[in-house]
Amino acid sequence: MTAIPITIRVQAEPFDSEAEVASLTAGRTDVGAVVTFQGLCRSEGGSLAALELEHYPGMAEAEIRRVAEAAAARWPVLGLAAIHRHGKIAPGAPIVLVVATSSHRQAAFEAAAFLMDFLKTRAPFWKKEHHADGREGGWVDARETDDAAAARWGGNDA
Amino acid sequence: MTAIPITIRVQAEPFDSEAEVASLTAGRTDVGAVVTFQGLCRSEGGSLAALELEHYPGMAEAEIRRVAEAAAARWPVLGLAAIHRHGKIAPGAPIVLVVATSSHRQAAFEAAAFLMDFLKTRAPFWKKEHHADGREGGWVDARETDDAAAARWGGNDA
Amino acid sequence: MRLLYFAWVRERIGKTEETVDLPAHVRTGADLLAWLKTRGEEYDHALERPDVIRLAMDQMHIRQDETIAEAREIALFPPMTGG
Amino acid sequence: MRLLYFAWVRERIGKTEETVDLPAHVRTGADLLAWLKTRGEEYDHALERPDVIRLAMDQMHIRQDETIAEAREIALFPPMTGG
Numbered sequence: 001m002t003a004i005p006i007t008i009r010v011q012a013e014p015f016d017s018e019a020e021v022a023s024l025t026a027g028r029t030d031v032g033a034v035v036t037f038q039g040l041c042r043s044e045g046g047s048l049a050a051l052e053l054e055h056y057p058g059m060a061e062a063e064i065r066r067v068a069e070a071a072a073a074r075w076p077v078l079g080l081a082a083i084h085r086h087g088k089i090a091p092g093a094p095i096v097l098v099v100a101t102s103s104h105r106q107a108a109f110e111a112a113a114f115l116m117d118f119l120k121t122r123a124p125f126w127k128k129e130h131h132a133d134g135r136e137g138g139w140v141d142a143r144e145t146d147d148a149a150a151a152r153w154g155g156n157d158a
Numbered sequence: 159m160t161a162i163p164i165t166i167r168v169q170a171e172p173f174d175s176e177a178e179v180a181s182l183t184a185g186r187t188d189v190g191a192v193v194t195f196q197g198l199c200r201s202e203g204g205s206l207a208a209l210e211l212e213h214y215p216g217m218a219e220a221e222i223r224r225v226a227e228a229a230a231a232r233w234p235v236l237g238l239a240a241i242h243r244h245g246k247i248a249p250g251a252p253i254v255l256v257v258a259t260s261s262h263r264q265a266a267f268e269a270a271a272f273l274m275d276f277l278k279t280r281a282p283f284w285k286k287e288h289h290a291d292g293r294e295g296g297w298v299d300a301r302e303t304d305d306a307a308a309a310r311w312g313g314n315d316a
Numbered sequence: 317m318r319l320l321y322f323a324w325v326r327e328r329i330g331k332t333e334e335t336v337d338l339p340a341h342v343r344t345g346a347d348l349l350a351w352l353k354t355r356g357e358e359y360d361h362a363l364e365r366p367d368v369i370r371l372a373m374d375q376m377h378i379r380q381d382e383t384i385a386e387a388r389e390i391a392l393f394p395p396m397t398g399g
Numbered sequence: 400m401r402l403l404y405f406a407w408v409r410e411r412i413g414k415t416e417e418t419v420d421l422p423a424h425v426r427t428g429a430d431l432l433a434w435l436k437t438r439g440e441e442y443d444h445a446l447e448r449p450d451v452i453r454l455a456m457d458q459m460h461i462r463q464d465e466t467i468a469e470a471r472e473i474a475l476f477p478p479m480t481g482g
Contacts, residue, residue, distance in 0.1 A: 281479025
């Protein structure tokens, strides 16, 4: 466990990235670097009407928190936030937000990338596609490139 | 030269990170990943009253653009923005913003980190410290860790 | 023991959750999958490739060779695709 | 030729810019630094460690061994510390 602020939320509503950054930086002057990642729903060339995100309530929050704690143990970050939406999400709309703050930029960049890599491979969320042409969509397959991205951090950190 | 939108600005005023992200994402559904970096002025434990940023007008914009073009040639990014402030900046206030958008997250993360590394070592800006106790501040020394960060990308990309 | 199903595992089994009494010989995650497969066509279909099924015990990931003897809740699901 | 000075190079020389006529023997960036050092104490002080001085020719970085014969504008400054 660490003493830094860690915000974890799973919600249907859109998030406010500006407000999350402000909550990790307002009133303090030790933060030199703020990295944010936002994952948006892509339309896959117009074929996608929406993504529907199913999750495992309780475990989703707990697993993201475990990944964030692992990031906080590995890099000198000053704050972390991770917000993941569930439910139906239209192309162009945000799905996930990660924020990492630190004194110097490398820790914030690496912690944010690490958080995303393990959130993708460990947080219990599943995407189902709804097609624009009305065809029943399938469940999105896990990508080997995501496993490879997580593996590059070595060990079993998260 | 590339066909993607590249926003480069050097200005005294604060920037609006939300607006810069919106300008690279609004009305399109091919962006899956948005990475932002914000560099903030640190107080160095309360000893710093302000940073004063001097720059070489004209070359500053041109050099940041050259770095952005190099990033766009190297990664499949969909848009880039880099905004750097000049003048007096108080602790806690933002100095620099970088935004990178792409279909998948790795390109956005790497392009944003690359942009920051080369912006630090190649863009003609210089920081002078103003001390809280009234002592005349000195010019900030270039950090070897910044040269090392830029060198890790190999070659002479930017 | 409470079992939870997610994504296409849930769709194929046709339930979000159920409570079962495990036979004594079911000790590991792999044992659980093998036993569930015998419970009907829908289970057999959902678990036709047991190697791809992920397990969580009391909301923590576990490997299939780990013991589930102490579990209150086991979840079965496909590889995660969030983010 | 127009010369521009930034940061502590500017402060030590005491000017933001000036226009000079270069002697014919000044061909490279290093030649320029060596010649400027002879122009007075303030230049000698600003350029006391010529190896740390960075040069830009017409708003592009150049190495000190590059020719500056075609330059309209040369800027002298310390290593950059932006970002």
